[in-house]
Amino acid sequence: xxxxxxxxxxxxxxxxxxxxxxxxxxxxxxxxxxxxxxxxxxxxxxxxxxxxxxxxxxxxxxxxxxxxxxxxxxxxxxxxxxxxxxxxxxxxxxxxxxxxxxxxxxxxxxxxxxxxxxxxxxxxxxxxxxxxxxxxxxxxxxxxxxxxxxxxxxxxxxxxxxxxxxxxxxxxxxxxxxxxxxxxxxxxxxxxxxxxxxxxxxxxxxxxxxxxxxxxxxxxxxxxxxxxxxxxxxxxxxxxxxxxxxxxxxxxxxxxxxxxxxxxxxxxxxxxxxxxxxxxxxxxxxxxxxxxxxxxxxxxxxxxxxxxxxxxxxxxxxxxxxxxxxxxxxxxxxxxxxxxxxxxxxxxxxxxxxxxxx
Ligand SMILES: [Zn+2]
Numbered sequence: 551x552x553x554x555x556x557x558x559x560x561x562x563x564x565x566x567x568x569x570x571x572x573x574x575x576x577x578x579x580x581x582x583x584x585x586x587x588x589x590x591x592x593x594x595x596x597x598x599x600x601x602x603x604x605x606x607x608x609x610x611x612x613x614x615x616x617x618x619x620x621x622x623x624x625x626x627x628x629x630x631x632x633x634x635x636x637x638x639x640x641x642x643x644x645x646x647x648x649x650x651x652x653x654x655x656x657x658x659x660x661x662x663x664x665x666x667x668x669x670x671x672x673x674x675x676x677x678x679x680x681x682x683x684x685x686x687x688x689x690x691x692x693x694x695x696x697x698x699x700x701x702x703x704x705x706x707x708x709x710x711x712x713x714x715x716x717x718x719x720x721x722x723x724x725x726x727x728x729x730x731x732x733x734x735x736x737x738x739x740x741x742x743x744x745x746x747x748x749x750x751x752x753x754x755x756x757x758x759x760x761x762x763x764x765x766x767x768x769x770x771x772x773x774x775x776x777x778x779x780x781x782x783x784x785x786x787x788x789x790x791x792x793x794x795x796x797x798x799x800x801x802x803x804x805x806x807x808x809x810x811x812x813x814x815x816x817x818x819x820x821x822x823x824x825x826x827x828x829x830x831x832x833x834x835x836x837x838x839x840x841x842x843x844x845x846x847x848x849x850x851x852x853x854x855x856x857x858x859x860x861x862x863x864x865x866x867x868x869x870x871x872x873x874x875x876x877x878x879x880x881x882x883x884x885x886x887x888x889x890x891x892x893x894x895x896x897x898x899x900x901x902x903x904x905x906x907x908x
Contacts, residue, residue, distance in 0.1 A: 571665065575617050588780035589617065595779040596620040598687040600675050600703055602651045603627070604759065605717050606693020607639035608768035609775075614659045616776060620667040621659070624683055625651040625693075626674035626839070627888070628869060628880060636761035648880070650868045672868060674886060675699055676841060677824040680706045689775050690714035695754065697741075698821070698831065704729070704737040705822035708814050713778055717771040721757050722796035724767035727805065728774045728786055731814065735805045738813035740790065743820065755836070762795045837890040838898040845885030847906070852881070856905060874901065881906055 571593070572579065579589050597618050599606045602625035610623055629637075629644040629651055637651075644654040656670030675683055675694075684690055684706055692715060694700055700716065707714040708731045716737055717726040729736050770791055777785045789802040812818045831839050849865045856863045860872040860879075871880045877891040879901060887906065889898040 571617070574663075574665075578616060583782060583785060584776070584780055588776075588782065591780045592617050592776065593619050595689075596622075596687045597689050597691060597775060597779070598622040598624065598684055599691045599693045600624050600684070600699065601693035601695060602639070602655045602670075603633070603693060603695055604636040604638075604754075604761070604764035605719060605768045605771070606691070607637045607651075607655060608765050609691050609693060609717075609772050610655055610659055611639055611662065612768065612772040613775065614663045614666045614668065616772075617663065618666060618779065620669075622669045622671060622683070622687065623652050623655050623659075623693075624671045624673055624675055625655070626672070626882075626886070627651050629654050636759060636764050638761075638765070647866055648864075648869065648871055649866065650882075653868055672882060673884070674839065674841065675702060677702065677822050680822060684712070685710060687712065689778050691771060691775060692717045696831075700737060701743050702821040705813060705819040707731055708736050709817070709819055709822060715771045715774055717767050719763045719767045720752055720754055720759055722760050722763050723792070723794045724763045725790060725792040726767050726770050726774070727790045728778070728788070730778075730783075730786075734788065735807040736811060736814040739808035739811045740805055743812060760795060763793070766793060766795060836893060837888055838892060838895055840887045840889065840898055840902050847881060847883055847885055849883070852906070860905065872905070874905065877901060879905060 575589050578584055579586055595618050597613055599610050599621065602610065602623045606623065606625065610621060613621055628648045629640045631645045633640060634642065634645060639655050639658045640651070650672040652670030652672045656668050659668045671683060673679060673683065680702060690703060690707055690712055692700060692703065703714055707729060711731050713728065713730045715726060715728050718724060727740065728734065774786060777783065787802065790805045791802045793800045809815060849870045852870055853863055853865055856872050860874050863872040865871070869880055869882050871878065877889055879887055879889050881887045887902055889901055892898055
């Protein structure tokens with residue numbers, strides 16, 4: 551795991567809405583739902599965004615502009631050309647340099663609003679690092695693309711009592727729900743936590759996704775986050791919102807708490823306890839992620855050793871990438887790897903062993 555960016559100093563947290571900030575946030579302060587007091591609370595608040603794809607990037611952009619005091623962005627992936635159609639924080643240079651999304655996002659967000667403390671963390675949230683990455687934030691926002699991570703975040707949030715906001719989009723359709731442990735249903739009340747045997751899930755990699763739906767869902771998610779952070783809980787919509795920007799269908803339904811929910815009623819945290827986390831996971835349509843814990847790689851040495859056997863070897867201090875046709879491997883400094891061009895864990899494992907070491 552790699553953390554860049556500055557931590558918020560203790561004294562720095564108490565920012566008052568001084569004149570410069572008052573001008574910066576004036577249109578928000580004028581809004582009756584926030585006012586001076588709401589803005590002050592935003593300035594003193596903290597948010598962690600899990601996943602910085604389209605929804606995460608749009609949410610981060612809005613929150614940083616709104617003046618939330620401290621933001622951490624956790625993402626496991628790097629920027630690719632196919633992201634740019636909807637992931638509004640990134641540009642062609644980020645994709646050309648294959649920058650980790652957390653790093654590219656941190657740079658962009660700092661240039662948008664230098665009075666916010668922004669930290670990008672290149673990591674995959676898992677049962678072992680969830681506490682370190684997510685604890686202590688006022689709200690956790692969903693920017694992930696998979697249910698494994700969502701159920702892990704749900705476990706963590708319910709266990710620790712932190713609110714989190716579920717958000718997802720695919721094709722032209724998306725949905726979001728605000729989860730306040732102890733007060734509202736949780737994600738496991740809404741969906742079965744064991745997704746195995748339910749067939750292939752439709753994802754952005756299989757049926758695509760439109761920019762407008764991810765930005766709309768991120769907007770709904772951030773509006774809820776702002777209400778929570780500003781202490782306006784009574785204004786939360788309290789429903790599962792769904793919308794389709796192609797058909798124009800919008801829905802909001804009241805979700806009931808499941809009285810037999812394994813997570814928020816029985817308090818069984820299977821995803822957080824690690825039992826449900828496999829060593830190798832699918833990551834998009836045609837790639838596999840290999841999780842390696844606390845293994846520090848020497849990129850310079852690795853680059854040298856790969857020169858003779860692999861093609862297009864390159865590194866950017868955050869990751870090392872190379873091709874062994876038809877596969878492409880991306881290895882991060884902590885040993886985690888993404889193998890593109892296969893769905894087969896055995897192929898990925900053997901490539902990892904051969905080129906990175908076992
Ligand atoms: Zn529940």
